[in-house]
Amino acid sequence: MTSRILSPLVLGLLLIFLIGPFFIIIAASLSAGDTLAFPPQGLSLRWVFKVFTIDSFRDSFAMSMLLAVGGTLAALVLGIPAAYALSRYKLPGAETIRTIVSLPIIVPGIIVGLALLRYLVVPFGFNITLALFFAHTALVLPYAVRVVSASLNNLRSDIEEAAVLLGSSRSGAFFRVVMPNIRGGILAAFILGFVTSFNQVPVSLFLSGPGVRTLPIDMLGYMETTYDPSIAALSALLAFLSIGIVFLAERFLGFSRYV
Amino acid sequence: MFQNRTEALALALPAALFAALVFLLPVVILLSEGFHIDGSWTLSAYTGFFSQSLNRTVFLRTFKLGLEVTAVSAVIGYAAAFAIVNLPPKGKGRMIGLVTLPLMISPVARTYAWIVILGRTGIVNQAIQGLGLSDSPLRLLFTETAVFIGLLQLFLPLMILSLISALENMPKDAIPAARVLGANWFQVFWKVILPLTREGLVVGGTLVFTGSLTAYITPAVLGGSKVLMLETLLYQQVSVANDFVAASVIAFMLIVMSFAANILLKRLATARNKR
Amino acid sequence: MSDTYLQLDKLTLAYGDTVAVKDLDLSIKKGELVALLGPSGCGKTTTMRSIAGLLNPASGRITLDGADITRVSANKRNVGLVFQSYALFPHLTVYENVAFGLRLKGISGQDLDARVTAGIKSVGLASFAARKPGELSGGQQQRVALARSMVMEPKVLLLDEPLSNLDARLRLEMRAELQRVQKETGVTMIFVTHDQIEALALADRIVVMLDGGIEQIGTPEEIYNKPVSAFVADFVGFENVFALENGKLATSNSLVELSAPVPQAAKGLAWRPRMVILGSGPFQGTVRGTSFAGNVREYLLDTPLGPIKAEVDAGEPSHTIGSTLAFDLPLGAAAPLSRYR
Numbered sequence: 001m002t003s004r005i006l007s008p009l010v011l012g013l014l015l016i017f018l019i020g021p022f023f024i025i026i027a028a029s030l031s032a033g034d035t036l037a038f039p040p041q042g043l044s045l046r047w048v049f050k051v052f053t054i055d056s057f058r059d060s061f062a063m064s065m066l067l068a069v070g071g072t073l074a075a076l077v078l079g080i081p082a083a084y085a086l087s088r089y090k091l092p093g094a095e096t097i098r099t100i101v102s103l104p105i106i107v108p109g110i111i112v113g114l115a116l117l118r119y120l121v122v123p124f125g126f127n128i129t130l131a132l133f134f135a136h137t138a139l140v141l142p143y144a145v146r147v148v149s150a151s152l153n154n155l156r157s158d159i160e161e162a163a164v165l166l167g168s169s170r171s172g173a174f175f176r177v178v179m180p181n182i183r184g185g186i187l188a189a190f191i192l193g194f195v196t197s198f199n200q201v202p203v204s205l206f207l208s209g210p211g212v213r214t215l216p217i218d219m220l221g222y223m224e225t226t227y228d229p230s231i232a233a234l235s236a237l238l239a240f241l242s243i244g245i246v247f248l249a250e251r252f253l254g255f256s257r258y259v
Numbered sequence: 260m261f262q263n264r265t266e267a268l269a270l271a272l273p274a275a276l277f278a279a280l281v282f283l284l285p286v287v288i289l290l291s292e293g294f295h296i297d298g299s300w301t302l303s304a305y306t307g308f309f310s311q312s313l314n315r316t317v318f319l320r321t322f323k324l325g326l327e328v329t330a331v332s333a334v335i336g337y338a339a340a341f342a343i344v345n346l347p348p349k350g351k352g353r354m355i356g357l358v359t360l361p362l363m364i365s366p367v368a369r370t371y372a373w374i375v376i377l378g379r380t381g382i383v384n385q386a387i388q389g390l391g392l393s394d395s396p397l398r399l400l401f402t403e404t405a406v407f408i409g410l411l412q413l414f415l416p417l418m419i420l421s422l423i424s425a426l427e428n429m430p431k432d433a434i435p436a437a438r439v440l441g442a443n444w445f446q447v448f449w450k451v452i453l454p455l456t457r458e459g460l461v462v463g464g465t466l467v468f469t470g471s472l473t474a475y476i477t478p479a480v481l482g483g484s485k486v487l488m489l490e491t492l493l494y495q496q497v498s499v500a501n502d503f504v505a506a507s508v509i510a511f512m513l514i515v516m517s518f519a520a521n522i523l524l525k526r527l528a529t530a531r532n533k534r
Numbered sequence: 535m536s537d538t539y540l541q542l543d544k545l546t547l548a549y550g551d552t553v554a555v556k557d558l559d560l561s562i563k564k565g566e567l568v569a570l571l572g573p574s575g576c577g578k579t580t581t582m583r584s585i586a587g588l589l590n591p592a593s594g595r596i597t598l599d600g601a602d603i604t605r606v607s608a609n610k611r612n613v614g615l616v617f618q619s620y621a622l623f624p625h626l627t628v629y630e631n632v633a634f635g636l637r638l639k640g641i642s643g644q645d646l647d648a649r650v651t652a653g654i655k656s657v658g659l660a661s662f663a664a665r666k667p668g669e670l671s672g673g674q675q676q677r678v679a680l681a682r683s684m685v686m687e688p689k690v691l692l693l694d695e696p697l698s699n700l701d702a703r704l705r706l707e708m709r710a711e712l713q714r715v716q717k718e719t720g721v722t723m724i725f726v727t728h729d730q731i732e733a734l735a736l737a738d739r740i741v742v743m744l745d746g747g748i749e750q751i752g753t754p755e756e757i758y759n760k761p762v763s764a765f766v767a768d769f770v771g772f773e774n775v776f777a778l779e780n781g782k783l784a785t786s787n788s789l790v791e792l793s794a795p796v797p798q799a800a801k802g803l804a805w806r807p808r809m810v811i812l813g814s815g816p817f818q819g820t821v822r823g824t825s826f827a828g829n830v831r832e833y834l835l836d837t838p839l840g841p842i843k844a845e846v847d848a849g850e851p852s853h854t855i856g857s858t859l860a861f862d863l864p865l866g867a868a869a870p871l872s873r874y875r
Contacts, residue, residue, distance in 0.1 A: 007342040011354065014339045014419075017412060018361050021372030024382070028375050038375050038382050082274035089267035090550075097275045103282050106521045108473040110490050111510040114497060115285030138281045141274060161260050161588055162621040162679075164609045166635030166686060170260075176634075180625040199365040202475045205494060216367045216476075223371070223480065232375065235368030242363045260588045260608065262549075 022239060029233035036229050047229040048237070057234065059211070060218035063129075064198055067214065071136030072144070072193035076186065078137070079144030084174070086145070087152040088160075102142045109139065109202035117206040132207045132214070139203055140193035147192060147258050151185025152178075188258030191249045195242055290514070293507030308508045314492070318512075321489045324403065325471040328410045329464050332418040336463060337452075340422035355423065358416045366476045370409050373481055377405050401485040409477040414470045418463035425459020426452075458527050469520040473513055489513060539564035539722055540585070540690055545594035547580050554580040555746045558594070562739075567716055567723045569737035571730060571769075576743040578726045582692050585724070586615045599689055614683030614721075618694040620675045622667035628654060628678050629663040635686045653685035654678075657711070673704045677711070684715065691715075693725035697732050709736060730770050734758060742766050762872045764802055772804035773843040774863070777874040785839045794865045802871035805863050807832065807845035812853070815862025821853050835861065 024038050029047055031040030051057060082101060086094055104112070116135055120126040155178065163173035179186075204214040213221075215238070223231050249255035261267075293304045308314050343354045361369060376382050377399040384396040399405055429452070437451045453460070478488035487495065493509040496502045540562040547555040555577040562568050570578035583589045585596060587608030596604045603611055622631050633650045641649070654663055657677035667675055676696070683691060696712065697705045713736065716723055727733055733740045734754040742749040742757060742765075750762045761767035764775045781796050782789035783803065793816060796803065812833065819835035819842060831852060835842040844861065853859055 007345065010338050010342045014335070015357060018415065019357065021369065021376065021412065022361070022364065024375050025368065025372045035380070036375060036378070037380055078274040078277055081270040085267040085270035088261045089264070090261075091267045091271060092264060097271050100275045100278050100283065103278055106514075106517050107282065107286055108490065108510075108513045108517060110473075110475055110493060111286055111289065111513065112282055114493075114506060114510070115289040116281070118503065119285045119288055134281045138278055141278060145274065156619060156621065157261065158617050158619055158621040159623055161586075161608075162615070162617060162682075163623070163634070164260065165586055165588075165611075165613065165615050166682070167609050167638040168634075169609060172638075177623055177625075195363060199367075201366065202473075202490065205475070206497065216365055219367050219371075220476070220479065223374075231371055235365070235371050239364040239368050242365065243360065246360075246363050262590065 022236075025232045025239070026236045029229050029236045031229050031232075034228060036227050036232060040229075047233040050230050051234045051237065054230065056213070056218055056222075057215070060213045060215040063213060064215040067132060067136045068194045068197040070133060071197050072140050072190050074133070074137040075140035075144040075193055076148075076189065079141055079189070080148050080186070083145045083148035083152055084178075087149050088157055098145075101145050104138050105142045109135075109200065110205055112138070113203045113206040121207070128207055128209045128212045132204060132212065135203045135207060136197045136200065139200060140197055143192050143196060144189045147189035148182065148185050150258065151182040155181050184253055185258050187253055188249070188255055191245060191253075191255065195245065199242070286510075286514070289507055290511050291507075292503060293511050296504065304504045304508050308505055313487075314505075317487045317489060317492045320403065320486070321472055324407055324410065324488070325468050327407060328414060328471045329418075329468045331411060332415045332467050333460060333464060335415060336418035336422045337448075339419050340426055341452075343419070343423055344426045355420070358419050361412070362416050366413060367480075369413060370477045370480045373405060373409050373412075374400065377408075377481075400481060401483045403482070403486050405481040406478050406486050406488070409481045410471045410474060413474070413477055414467040417466045417470065421459045421463030421466065422456060425456035425462075428459075429455045458530075461527060462524060465520045465524050469517050472516050537563050539566075539599060540724075541595075541597040542581070542585075543595040543597070545581070545584065545596065546592045547577070547584050547589060548592045549580075549589075553592075553746060555584075558746075558748065560741065560748070560751075562722060562724065564722055565716075565720045567713075567736060567738045568725075569733035569740045570724065570726045570743060571728070571733040571740050572743035572749075573728055573769075575745075577746040578743050579694060581743075582615075582694060582724065582726050585690065586613050586692055587611050612686065612689050614686060614688030614691040616676070616679045616683055616691070616693045616696060618696075618699070620667075620672075620679040622675055622678055622682075624667050627664050627666055628659060628670070631667070631678055632682045632685055634682065639686075649685050653681040656684075656715075657681045672699060673708065676700075676708065680711070680715070684719070684721070687719075688721065690722045690724060693723065695727055696725055698727065698729065705732075712736060734770075742769065759869065761804065761869055764804070764871060764874050767802075767804035767869060767871060772806050772869060774805040774807070774810065775802065775871075776804070776839070777802045783839065788838070790839060792863075792865060796865065797870045799872060800870035802874040803863075803865075803868040804871060805868055807843045809864065809867035810842060810844035811862040811864060812844055812846060812859060813861070815860045817861050817863070818858060819861050820858045821855050824853065824855060837861070839863075 027040050028036060028038045030043050030045065031037060031047065032042030032044035033040065079101075082097070085091055086098065091097065112135055116131045121128055121131050159177050159181075160173045163177045164170065168176060199216065200214070201216045201220070204217050208214075208217050219231055219234060246255065294300055294302070296304055309318070339358075343351055343358075346354060374381070378384070379396040379398075381399070383399060387393050387397060433451050433455060434447055437447050442450065473490060474488065475490040475494070478486065478491045479494070482488060482491065484491075484495070489509055489512065493506050493513075496505045496509065538561045540560075542558055542560040545555060545558040546553065547558075558577075558581060570581060572578050580589065584591055587603070587606065591604060594604070595602060598611070598613075623634065626634070629650060632653050633646060636646055636649060651660075651663075654660055657680055659674060659677055659681070662670065662674065667678070670678065693712070697708055700708055709732075712723070712725075715721065725736070734757070737754060739751060739753055740757045741751050744765055750757060750766050752760070757766065758770050761770060761772065764777070767775050777784040778796060778801055779789055782791055817837060817839065819837035821833055822836045822841075823834040825832050826848065829848055830845050831848050831850070833844045833846070833853065835844060842861065
């Protein structure tokens with residue numbers, strides 16, 4: 001049938017379209033030349049090394065890491081109890097709570113960054129980094145609640161009752177019996193939250209200042225003035241980082257099961 | 260053991276309150292700025308906004324691109340999803356992984372690649388000049404086409420994944436049954452595949468459309484200030500013009516569109532679960 | 535009663551606005567094996583959960599070993615519960631599952647090891663100590679759940695439908711196991727079931743429940759031979775149950791006189807299929823269906839009294855479908871019901 005030729009053709013073109021650009025970036029970043037070009041003029045790792053020497057990249061990378069890890073942890077601290085309450089109890093207003101917690105997925109991030117800047121940072125002199133931290137936590141919260149909820153729904157509640165009857169307190173039962181069995185879900189939520197926060201741009205757009213910048217924002221700024229392959233190198237490195245994390249997650253966790 | 264409502268509320272409220280205070284409250288206040296000018300409630304900000312032709316252009320352009328990206332991604336999506344669904348299990352898993360992969364990479368990186376490809380000294384221009392189709396490099400960046408391509412690449416995986424899910428939930432024998440009854444492939448698509456995968460199409464379409472409407476990076480990098488879209492316009496209004504009222508107007512429109520899309524998605528999800 | 539160990543007084547249990555059990559009174563002696571028997575929704579599981587402390591009563595009192603435990607939290611009651619799903623901790627080994635409650639009590643070291651090993655051994659799973667629940671069969675999981683509860687030396691052991699999920703052979707084994715545990719430890723046992731055969735086989739006393747209340751309490755013999763109501767009669771296998779009005783059988787459209795006077799206080803009469811006499815008698819019926827069940831043959835008759843189910847030895851001459859025959863419901867073989875509803 002025609003699908004024998006058509007199918008591989010479609011899929012081949014699709015992959016070239018979706019992933020081809022990624023390889024182009026890698027190639028461009030290995031260029032020995034001074035400007036961004038493909039095919040690269042000679043091969044060299046100098047731009048890859050250059051990336052690590054640019055101070056602002058190092059600082060903004062650290063900031064992005066801090067926000068991603070801290071924000072996701074905070075989102076889990078808030079989200080795990082909420083997921084537990086939603087999954088185990090008949091909560092009055094459960095739907096409302098679910099909606100409120102899911103809002104960050106629905107409201108475009110740029111608006112939140114702007115609102116926080118205007119009503120928190122500017123009028124009260126609120127620390128920008130803290131505002132960024134809050135924004136990133138709120139951003140990851142819906143994912144934390146959703147993924148952990150799914151894990152909890154798959155775990156029978158009678159093992160908690162069994163633990164209590166054997167003498168455990170409620171909170172003891174949660175830590176001894178529930179947590180070990182939703183560990184995979186929590187880890188998956190962490191990875192998902194980390195990647196989401198790290199790659200996030202719109203929320204962080206307005207919440208930037210001297211010394212306070214996330215890596216993607218920093219890259220955008222750099223791109224406006226300089227046309228050398230360092231951004232390509234950095235993009236490639238970041239892409240490898242994301243892919244690496246997800247690959248390991250899938251390998252050791254079966255990540256895709258949780259999302 | 261799970262009867263105590265106070266306990267439940269105590270566990271859930273911190274998250275809800277946090278989201279409400281950090282997210283909901285500031286946004287609501289921002290939106291009110293678009294309706295409350297000089298002490299009175301009025302729609303003058305909105306009429307004022309649309310009275311400027313630049314704003315109208317941006318609004319229409321954002322919508323138009325959104326629809327175009329959605330339509331094209333639907334066509335490509337069906338072809339790709341159909342091809343993937345018919346692969347043997349191992350190949351199918353790998354393909355799905357490869358399609359999902361781009362979603363994990365930073366949008367900045369994904370968009371940046373197009374600069375390399377579409378730039379003055381980029382591949383496309385090199386090819387065009389090399390083939391003798393033009394003497395000087397074409398301006399491909401900072402055009403609507405560039406933004407279109409960027410958005411398409413960004414959101415196509417979402418459409419494909421959605422359609423794969425829909426195709427897998429279709430009764431397996433529906434297509435052979437139609438063929439046996441004499442339908443050609445066009446009719447099979449129109450009368451069998453499309454109606455049965457309609458929900459997946461709407462889910463994918465909503466994700467792609469909303470994503471395109473509320474995109475920032477791609478329009479910023481590939482469109483710049485020549486091809487403004489709603490979010491890049493919003494950024495400009497705040498950082499350059501200091502016009503927060505206009506920003507509020509744009510924000511409101513973005514939120515309404517996003518909400519509408521989400522309500523639609525929720526309705527579809529519950530309708531599917533009821534069956 | 536002075537030897538009452540567990541007492542439920544006017545217990546009312548509700549889920550939100552729905553009342554599941556109303557004004558329940560029940561006394562259980564130490565060392566008794568009691569069955570709560572009834573159809574789903576009758577309140578038996580709800581009652582069991584309230585004894586465990588998993589559900590707070592809306593009103594009423596629960597007293598155990600002389601102490602009022604109504605408001606005592608579930609983790610302090612020393613009541614054991616074997617869940618219908620066994621509820622083993624999937625992330626812990628058999629050993630750790632059984633050790634769980636003991637560790638919480640602060641028991642450790644050699645003392646812990648001795649008790650846990652003895653517990654696992656007593657249910658015959660000594661070589662499975664290092665396995666995880668996922669690697670065990672259903673029957674084995676249940677025995678671990680039993681050991682886990684028993685090592686705590688509970689005051690009362692509750693079991694939720696302990697035999698329902700088992701195949702015939704495992705059922706017999708588990709029955710023997712439960713009886714052994716009871717005999718060796720003398721623990722007061724309450725189990726919940728919808729299966730009358732289970733109840734009749736295991737229990738010292740059966741509490742038949744319906745719609746949130748108790749229909750009848752009695753020994754298996756009493757329940758089986760002397761049901762007090764139409765529901766209980768039907769539940770234990772009296773398939774021909776009738777109300778009595780003015781000393782006559784009340785059928786759907788008439789009152790039927792019987793050959794002899796009925797007992798004074800009876801509000802209903804019930805016959806087991808075995809007690810129906812086929813071939814002679816004052817009544818006429820048509821055979822609508824028949825089935826061969828090994829050593830007996832069953833018949834379903836259409837009669838003016840309504841459908842009648844009869845059972846005769848397989849050796850007797852059989853009646854074909856459609857044939858009419860005479861039958862009798864001998865008064866001497868009837869169980870008198872003190873109430874119909």
